Amino acid sequence: MAADLKREALAVLKKFFGYESFHQLQYQVIEHVIGGGDALVLMPTGGGKSMCYQIPALLKPGCAIVVSPLLALMKDQVDALIANGVPAAAINSQQTEAQNREIIDNVYRGNIKLLYISPERLLADMDRWARDLRINLIAIDEAHCISHWGHDFRPEYSQLGLVRQRFEGVPVMALTATADRLTRDDIKVQLNITGAKTFIKSFDRPNISLAVVSGLSGRDKMRRIVNFIENHSGQSGIIYCLSRKSTESLAVNLRGLGFNARAFHAAMPTSEKLAIQRDFINDDLQVICATIAFGMGIDKSNVRWVIHYNMPKNLESYYQEIGRAGRDGMSADALMFYSFADVKALMNFANDSTQALVNIEKLNRMQQYAEANVCRRRILLSYFNERYDHDCGNCDVCNNPPDRFDGTKLCQMAMSAMARTGENIGFKTVIDILRGSRKNDIVAHGYDKIKTYGVGRDLTTTMWNAYLLQMLQLGLIYIAYENDNHLKITELGKEVLYGKRSIMLSRFYFDAVVREKKKPAKTIFDDNEVDTMLLEKLKATRKAIAVARHIAPYMVFSDKVLTKMAVAKPVTKAQFGMLYGVAEAKTEQFWLQFTSVIKEHLKRGEI
């Protein structure tokens, strides 16, 4: 019996989605709800939540209802299902009542397997549907929206607790990518599914590489970003900024350098925002410079990188934002810039917020992550209460273990400059003195006369910045926020200054991450086998099909499927149909176009 169900489920998975096996926990969830049980499914973004309700919907007679908070997400899901030959539809306020009624008629006649709907609409028609329609499952996506603890409470969700009673005998499945424990527990209570079985998948996203770069000036940041995007040519990505103004100036600068970049923030007109989202989804726009307003309704599976221009306010936001990359499981890169200016600005926000103490503590944890000298993934996952007992091998710390040197002399120079000016100066002035600047400000104060003036000329401003940051992290100095941000020397610092103690620093490399990325990226399969010229041609074919069918390129095939295609080079329909991620409906529709391109390419290769 169980073996039969598994076989059937795998057949449906291959037929409609083209996959050979289930991801971790997917089958367990499917088996549980087919048996009639309620379920709470916690998986990270890209973990494969949708399959948990789509497969049962297809296995059982009747139709599944999927509650979703965002119209755009519903539309994407329905488009993707239809492209795979799954009869799906959405009921929403943008369609006429007649259209919506026709869809319900189709559900009634058994012609729809998945019906996507907003919570308010389900609640409005629930009694009638519970009586008249054959509903086999109710899936509540983004279930954290029902909890006040969550980061995205939605009042429309609050009445969904009624569903459990009204649809007697129909399993209810709540799904979310929210990692925090309080929200998880609350979802079950609010939905009246306290008896639901909980399925938790690891929140690790091993395909996303993690890197942090601290203490760069604005100009160096820009150089670094340019370098980074050049290393990701043709790959979509998002740059998150703290302010609207910086999204705009960054986008302007990048366009000036010839990059295809646009700004995106909440104050822009809706029509413009929608157009930008569309372009991004359709691979017509490479770079989005956005405030956190961007990303919620975006399902695009081939976002290949995320840059944080500023440090986010907490690790929850950071993890959610980098999580928008690499949903297709292919390697993706997350780079974060970190500076004191960010910490200062965020500290002000936190201080003024309603839950100041909690927010300050969260900010501290974020800062510790940024400053860490141990595997970053370990820090992240332990923050989310997950056991992770090894180094990941895919973060900057793992790839570039800190190269330490005796920095005692260097620290003494800096602290001597501070001491000789009465600890009345900030970062900039310390560096100006050390580097022997002739700025008016320096000369006017007579700083050019002190003994330390110019002794640090050998190091660049950027390097001094980085080393001062380390001195701060190591507790040799601190910032007197109440005193114009002047730098003060701690007791520990004094011990170093007076030669009673030595201190090790991590060597600063401007190009650390860039060098690291030139090594072949760690991917699921061997990069060398991919014929990149062929891959480009396949991408062009995908784009042409997407335009003709008015769907997003990633819905035709994901980057992962195309990459596998470029390795396997199928030339017959049968070979094409056996590829990973190629469903039956897509074999029928697309095999000829893609195999022709491949055949043509192979022919050229032989000449």
Ligand code: ADP
């Ligand atoms: P989530 O909703 O959890 O963010 P999705 O359901 O969108 O994740 O799935 C993420 C990606 O993984 C999609 O491209 C999906 O097609 C793919 N996927 C899901 N299940 C499997 C599977 N068993 N094998 C291979 N790919 C899968």
Ligand code: ZN
């Ligand atoms: Zn690591």
